[in-house]
Amino acid sequence: MSTSKFEFSQIAALLRRSENDARVRDFFGPAITNIERDEYYGSLEFKSDGVDVVFKEAPWIVPADEVVDPEELYLAAFHLHREGHEGYSGYSCQLPNGVALGDPEDEVLRKMGPPHSSGGGGISKLLKRPVPRWFRYALGGSFLHFQLDAAGLVDMVTLDASDGQAGLTARLAHTRVATTGGAPSRRGSSMDGQ
Numbered sequence: 107m108s109t110s111k112f113e114f115s116q117i118a119a120l121l122r123r124s125e126n127d128a129r130v131r132d133f134f135g136p137a138i139t140n141i142e143r144d145e146y147y148g149s150l151e152f153k154s155d156g157v158d159v160v161f162k163e164a165p166w167i168v169p170a171d172e173v174v175d176p177e178e179l180y181l182a183a184f185h186l187h188r189e190g191h192e193g194y195s196g197y198s199c200q201l202p203n204g205v206a207l208g209d210p211e212d213e214v215l216r217k218m219g220p221p222h223s224s225g226g227g228g229i230s231k232l233l234k235r236p237v238p239r240w241f242r243y244a245l246g247g248s249f250l251h252f253q254l255d256a257a258g259l260v261d262m263v264t265l266d267a268s269d270g271q272a273g274l275t276a277r278l279a280h281t282r283v284a285t286t287g288g289a290p291s292r293r294g295s296s297m298d299g300q
Contacts, residue, residue, distance in 0.1 A: 111155075146166060153193060186201070202250060214252050218250075241254075
């Protein structure tokens with residue numbers, strides 16, 4: 107595996123940090139000014155490194171009693187792509203427990219053990235297309251999500267800061283505003299994109 111600024115331990119340490127945090131700004135350098143913002147989230151793409159980065163507004167990541175600016179973005183996830191997946195070069199750094207992009211399902215299970223949760227593999231009634239199979243593992247205070255392609259090989263790994271609670275609170279607050287006739291939210295969807 108090659109050395110890159112996207113070493114797994116480096117990116118894991120950035121999760122849940124504000125876009126304005128000195129470590130985040132130093133890590134991304136001038137690219138931090140290129141966050142593509144859409145509703146309650148933002149993203150950065152590093153196609154040649156096999157990485158895209160997801161930021162979410164504070165209510166989706168930070169506990170409600172800690173939110174200072176609800177529109178401030180926090181680092182929510184890193185998507186690590188296999189060569190050619192969604193037009194990305196392959197992520198080249200070491201993943202936990204020696205799992206590699208392109209590993210078959212049984213190898214992921216052997217290296218990682220039983221998953222915290224799993225799913226996919228069916229057809230989405232809404233999208234009318236296959237839903238990729240996936241495995242999710244708790245990793246410290248975060249989650250590691252392995253997505254498999256149709257052949258059962260890992261094509262994307264997501265390091266996700268979401269514990270579900272902050273996002274659930276934000277969705278419930280948005281739903282209450284939408285259903286009680288309150289002022290319209292600038293967040294157009296109650297879904298968090300997961």
